[in-house]
Amino acid sequence: xxxxxxxxxxxxxxxxxxxxxxxxxxxxxxxxxxxxxxxxxxxxxxxxxxxxxxxxxxxxxxxxxxxxxxxxxxxxxxxxxxxxxxxxxxxxxxxxxxxxxxxxxxxxxxxxxxxxxxxxxxxxxxxxxxxxxxxxxxxxxxxxxxxxxxxxxxxxxxxxxxxxxxxxxxxxxxxxxxxxxxxxxxxxxxxxxxxxxxxxxxxxxxxxxxxxxxxxxxxxxxxxxxxxxxxxxxxxxxxxxxxxx
Amino acid sequence: xxxxxxxxxxxxxxxxxxxxxxxxxxxxxxxxxxxxxxxxxxxxxxxxxxxxxxxxxxxxxxxxxxxxxxxxxxxxxxxxxxxxxxxxxxxxxxxxxxxxxxxxxxxxxxxxxxxxxxxxxxxxxxxxxxxxxxxxxxxxxxxxxxxxxxxxxxxxxxxxxxxxxxxxxxxxxxxxxxxxxxxxxxxxxxxxxxxxxxxxxx
Numbered sequence: 001x002x003x004x005x006x007x008x009x010x011x012x013x014x015x016x017x018x019x020x021x022x023x024x025x026x027x028x029x030x031x032x033x034x035x036x037x038x039x040x041x042x043x044x045x046x047x048x049x050x051x052x053x054x055x056x057x058x059x060x061x062x063x064x065x066x067x068x069x070x071x072x073x074x075x076x077x078x079x080x081x082x083x084x085x086x087x088x089x090x091x092x093x094x095x096x097x098x099x100x101x102x103x104x105x106x107x108x109x110x111x112x113x114x115x116x117x118x119x120x121x122x123x124x125x126x127x128x129x130x131x132x133x134x135x136x137x138x139x140x141x142x143x144x145x146x147x148x149x150x151x152x153x154x155x156x157x158x159x160x161x162x163x164x165x166x167x168x169x170x171x172x173x174x175x176x177x178x179x180x181x182x183x184x185x186x187x188x189x190x191x192x193x194x195x196x197x198x199x200x201x202x203x204x205x206x207x208x209x210x211x212x213x214x215x216x217x218x219x220x221x222x223x224x225x226x227x228x229x230x231x232x233x234x235x236x237x238x239x240x241x242x243x244x245x
Numbered sequence: 246x247x248x249x250x251x252x253x254x255x256x257x258x259x260x261x262x263x264x265x266x267x268x269x270x271x272x273x274x275x276x277x278x279x280x281x282x283x284x285x286x287x288x289x290x291x292x293x294x295x296x297x298x299x300x301x302x303x304x305x306x307x308x309x310x311x312x313x314x315x316x317x318x319x320x321x322x323x324x325x326x327x328x329x330x331x332x333x334x335x336x337x338x339x340x341x342x343x344x345x346x347x348x349x350x351x352x353x354x355x356x357x358x359x360x361x362x363x364x365x366x367x368x369x370x371x372x373x374x375x376x377x378x379x380x381x382x383x384x385x386x387x388x389x390x391x392x393x394x395x396x397x398x399x400x401x402x403x404x405x406x407x408x409x410x411x412x413x414x415x416x417x418x419x420x421x422x423x424x425x426x427x428x429x430x431x432x433x434x435x436x437x438x439x440x441x442x443x444x445x446x447x
Contacts, residue, residue, distance in 0.1 A: 049341075049382075050337045050338035050341055051338050051341045051342050051345070052338055053382060055382055056384065064385070064427065067384055071383065071384070171279075173277065173279060173337055174276050174277050174278065174279060175276070177276050177277050177311075177341070178274065178275065178276035181275050181276070181311070181313055181315060183384075184314060184315030184316075184382075184387050185315040185316050187315065187384045187387030187388050187391070188315045188316055188387045188388070188390055188391040188401060189316075189391060190388055190391060191387065191388035191389060191390060191391025191392040191393075191394075191427070192391035192392065192394050192395055192401075193391070194388070194391075194392065195391065195392040195394075195395040195396065196395050201388060201427075223316075224316050227315070227316040227391065227394070227401050228316050228400075228401065230400075
């Protein structure tokens with residue numbers, strides 16, 4: 001495990017919390033770094049909506065195939081089991097015989113993943129979601145990676161609660177709905193941008209995120225302004241101020 | 246505005262007049278506001294003018310829900326209870342689903358009635374035997390909505406209404422239509438300009 005990457009990750013996460021905080025951007029950064037730190041091929045954060053579904057809040061890759069793999073888990077899969085039990089859930093060979101989640105395993109294998117881990121996001125005695133990790137090779141994650149993975153899942157929970165003091169679970173409910181709706185705004189923006197510029201959803205997300213960072217705006221605000229503006233044109237990227245030598 | 250009783254009406258009017266309150270905050274932030282106890286200090290800090298007046302009207306708790314789909318804003322749903330206390334287990338989920346249904350009803354009432362609304366009769370008949378599609382959320386529905394703002398040259402709200410109207414008129418699941426649009430197997434086109442009156446000529 002790369003110690004420099006580890007410390008850079010925590011510095012970046014903390015910076016994101018202090019600056020104009022955007023929960024979706026924060027969770028995306030977290031999934032991105034989870035992939036690098038835990039030698040995973042892909043990662044995602046799922047949040048439990050009180051309406052009774054698991055919803056994707058962030059994914060290390062915004063391509064449709066991966067997002068679909070998270071969405072499938074509403075019916076069966078490690079995230080659902082993790083959410084119900086509050087315990088980490090592992091499968092170390094999704095291509096082998098006797099799968100406990102046959103449809104999920106088939107879809108995951110087809111996407112090139114053989115190992116999956118779901119780590120619970122917990123607040124006191126409530127499970128609010130899961131950090132989902134995928135890997136291309138079969139075989140378990142090592143214990144040190146899993147400990148760090150759980151710490152990242154806990155950081156994801158803290159991020160969700162960041163904007164308000166937690167007095168009771170109602171505040172968590174408010175923040176969760178805010179995050180879920182932000183996700184919807186971002187998906188709407190991805191669609192509009194992808195159609196306008198003829199790019200795929202992953203490219204559109206990257207463009208939105210980079211634009212928000214370069215112009216010091218919150219990702220959700222950029223997405224919202226773009227979706228509600230009368231023009232379909234995306235504003236040109238601001239001129240980069242060169243760093244001081 | 247739709248209200249169930251006089252207290253509701255008073256609370257809604259209060260927030261309009263004072264420019265503060267749980268429903269007012271919801272409009273700004275698109276997140277629910279669950280004020281479980283108007284007697285606690287947080288409520289008086291947040292809404293110093295609204296809180297005492299609301300309590301005088303007999304409200305002990307107020308719960309406000311945004312009626313939104315991402316950047317689409319249809320309104321706010323506000324509920325009050327005489328007694329203070331948080332929502333019981335399961336009530337929050339039920340109220341969120343209720344908010345989703347209310348959102349769809351409001352959006353459909355914006356349709357022009359000429360195939361512009363998913364509910365052609367305007368009487369909620371689409372609810373029969375169909376669960377609101379919002380209850381099983383899919384990213385592709387939101388992406389397709391965004392794509393339609395460009396294809397149809399309409400607002401995000403109109404795009405969503407048209408997407409649902411198309412699915413309804415083709416008798417297809419919303420998620421399947423959205424999937425086709427995102428995969429670029431299906432494109433929707435703006436309504437053509439009406440034909441000019443033909444020149445009957447000599």
